[in-house]
Amino acid sequence: MKKRAVSAVLAVVLAASLMTGCGGSGNSAPETQAAGGSQETEAQAETEKPDDGAGTAAEQGGDFKDEIHIVIDSNPSSLDIAVTTEDVAANVAQGTIFEQLVAIDDQYMPVPELAEKVDISDDTTEYTYHLRQGVKFHNGEEMKADDVVASMNRWIEAASNAQAMVGDARFEKVDDYTVKIKMAAPCAYLNELIAGLGNRAAIMPKSVIDAADPDTGLVKEYIGTGPYMLDEWEQDQYIKLVKFEDYQPYGTDGDYSAWVGYKHAYTPTVYYDIVVDSSTVIAGLQTGEYDAAFDINYDNIDMFRNDENFKVEQTLGEEAMLIFNKKEGMATDEKIRQAVQAALNCDDIMMAAYSRPEFYELYGSYMFKEQSDWYTEEGSEYFNENDPERAKQLYDESEYSGETFKVLVASDSPDFFSMAVVVQNQLEAAGIPCELLTYDWSTFVDIRNNEPDQYNAFITSFAPKVIPTMNLYLSSDWAGWCTDERIQEGLVSINTDTSKDNAVATWVDLQKYMLETSVPVVKFGSTIRFMVCKSGFDGLGFFERPLVVNARLYE
């Protein structure tokens, strides 16, 4: 999870305590923000003054720095976030360089960003987006319907998830400032998809899209509408963004939540320093070279908590999981999957990866606790069962008894790797022979996708999703191949059900069935992610990534 965090984030209600911003250097500010669900927004929306933090800092008479340095842990392969699902690319470019028609707020609800408003037909088959006028791209052109149509259709082509939802439908231009899409079937969650899918629906000029590399399909220039422009990308060293002077903020001053709202771009220059090695990050924070870093080694969190020069912020992390290969081999047998689930002690697995109980949560629900609509404890008795005897019994009953269970894991994601080591240990202890197949990331992905005969399960993690059907691990075409008919039927019925209550009831049943019988995956637990930043920061949010658009660093 740490290295390759996962794509789409979309959940419903999240605990406010899990996602405070780096708001406020003043003494009173943190409490206000921790209490309010939507951080600064409610408290300061009415006033012209940006926010409390700025007020106190301004009273202190300090000046803020004109450049800040945020650490990212790898060099993105591209910043074309419409095509790549890499998180590190979105961490740099989403909301800064690129903006979208709609983006999510801290309640994980889609809110218009480049659209003024969205009209949705009653049967949810037709969406009409009214664009904001006068929005400028970094190359000086004005954003118009042609650009949006080109960008959105390119996004649909790039994201099979989106294709699955809209089918053959594509965006069309109505007039220069209006676009629409009309689907054949109802599509209740299109905005959620646009707002938070792994392939980000970034709006770029049509001219840039037309000039994309014909081989890779990647754009050659990174031109968006956001408050920051790409100035310089020194490969493997840093990515430098500078303020886009013609940027026009939207919404109300002071009203900013998660990824949407009024963006000041106070700090003229933002550096994303690429630092692969975690001990270098820590040293760099201490010497003041870097101003903020996230997903640092959990063993070092305390060191920064006890240091008054820093503050530590947290946000909801992801679900760490073992995904069974249900296409070939021993894990096609329910009994084997149940045996593995029964054998595991999730506490130890999570502890090995995240070092202390306070850094993770253990519960069986597939949906996050904070997603009150979908959260259910049905079937939880099978979670974290830690019953080696029952496991061994199930294993012995299986026709695959005696075979070695093979877990595929990428050696360059330390968290997953730690989990795999403990899983192997526990399975062996239960009398289930287990082997780890460790490969570098690229080989891992290749084998996972193309050689299902090689392994029985793999480990990865998933960011929260707004609806259960968006969980990739339940998909029948993604690795793991969840083809269980009852699950697939359940998912279709959730997607097409017009009544949410019915949909939830279906999900509750489905989760019980999955935990008890089908076991497509074994959830280990949910993580919490941390960002360490200098205590002089004001307005630096942390919601899946550091949010720099309103950040100021006071000396």
Added chain:
Amino acid sequence: MKKYIIRRLLALIPTLFVVSIVIFSIIHMTPGDPAAMILGDKASVEDIEALREAMGLNDPLPVQYINWVTGVFHGDLGQSVFIDEPMTQILKEYMAPTFSLTIYAMIISTVLAIPLGVIAAKKRGSFTDQGISFLSMIGISMPSFLLGLLLILGFAVQLRWFPVGGYKTIAKDGLIAHIRYLTLPALALGFMEAALIIRLTRSSVLEVLASDYVKMAKAKGVSEFALIMKHAFKNALIPILTVLGQTFMALLAGAAIVESVFNIPGIGRLTVNSVNRRDYEVIQAVVLMVSLINVVMCLAVDLLYGLVDPRVRLED
């Protein structure tokens, strides 16, 4: 002499041909491909396959190889999938830190090693000599990445005199920062070479000291210090100089791991990263270039040897 050089240069062609075949085969044998890396973790199998096709990764390997080699002959080293710059520019950019590090390491190792070697030779058999020999023995046994880790632990984590890692350019951050960031890696890298040079200096100086003409000079009453500086050292310098050429190559190769330990964006890191993300043409270009430098350096060393020591016959 001319004929010899031409013959040696011609011999480079099959060598580089072998290099190109070896490296091409290895990396295309490797599972995984850049398409999956571009699209990221959660991309679907079909999307990845479509991109593979579009990128020409599904062409038969011989076709891909011939395309690449033809390109190289036309001066086109290929195109990185991930870095949107001409290959020569990429090589230049990533070579800079590596060269800096290598040269710094070489300075450290020579400055440290040659005097120690001379002293050891001068005080042959003494406690000092044994101490120096022991030190060099340890140096030879201490792989650079191990020493690097220990240096980080001592001087960066505990004492905090130097940064744990990272790299600063002279242009942007100044010479002092540049040197400060490269000191620990250069020490780690140079130590083993220093140890080798100490041994070599010691034995060369001893050999020269034992030669007749030095004995003669000594008999004539030339002072020992002058003797060592003027005669022995000067003559011992020949093999040392030629070894420095090899040292440079050894350092360049060792830099791959030291760069990973210290997080320096050099050619070694580029290779490791490119292997990880299957950026085929970058790996090919880097390996070809490093191998070329390698063989040319060997040739240069041989020539130099022939020039400074007429006893060496180049014709065979």
Added chain:
Amino acid sequence: MTDLNEIRKRLLKEQRQLLVHKFLHNRLAVTGGTITFVMLFLALAAPLLAAQGPLEMVVSDRLSAPSAAHIFGTDTYGRDVFSRILYGARVSMTIGLFVGLITMVAGMCLGLLASWFKTLDEVLMRICDGLNAIPSTLLAIAFMAALGASITNVIVSLSIVSIPRMARIARSAALVVKEQTYIEAIAAAGAGPFHIIFRHIAPNILSPVIVQASYVFANAIITEAALSFLGVGVPVPQPSWGNILYEGKDVIYNAWWMIVYPAVFTALTVFGLNLFGDGLRDLLDPHTS
């Protein structure tokens, strides 16, 4: 012929006794040999010496400093570092020995054949030149990525990387022997090339080959540690010195013992092997030193 053979045997025996005698009087070689022997012993006796299995984890005990219970402390999974180092010695020694042996046998065969057959020589030496031109660490990394991380693949990769140099050394030694008159005599007597190569030339080039093999051994240990440190060597959770360092690097602020102890063991082993190699060289091959 029998007489000759007997004389040769007797000479060889005497030579061997002399070597043993000389060896014992070579301080370096004895020290190096002792260190190597101790490491081999630790590797073999690991199950007896380690209080705990190398994979046994007590996660709640993670990252505890050296104490009576864990004399080298525990790692990120609460495994005993001392026990992992002992078992790691097994991995290192196995890899070193196999790489040394494979390189010696394969390199010698190739070198011998190349020294005798002209066409083969051209081809083999060009290939060796090519392989030698690529920095060995980079080549090993590329091989490991292609083959996948496993102990066998580490052995294969490191052998491939070190064979060319060995072949060159064997070849040049063989070329010298080939020029000797007695070889010409045997050839004139009608002996086949393979008979000459393996019966008469091979025994005479053993010295430089064995000396080189001891360096290959040491080098294999270093490179294995480096590859594992980069995460492409011995697959975790198997204990190897490089793996312990790899995991230790991430917690360098919290657990110095995960860096210092494996580093000391690696360096000491290589130190021992180098001394041993130097001693061997002084004994077997006095002119090259």
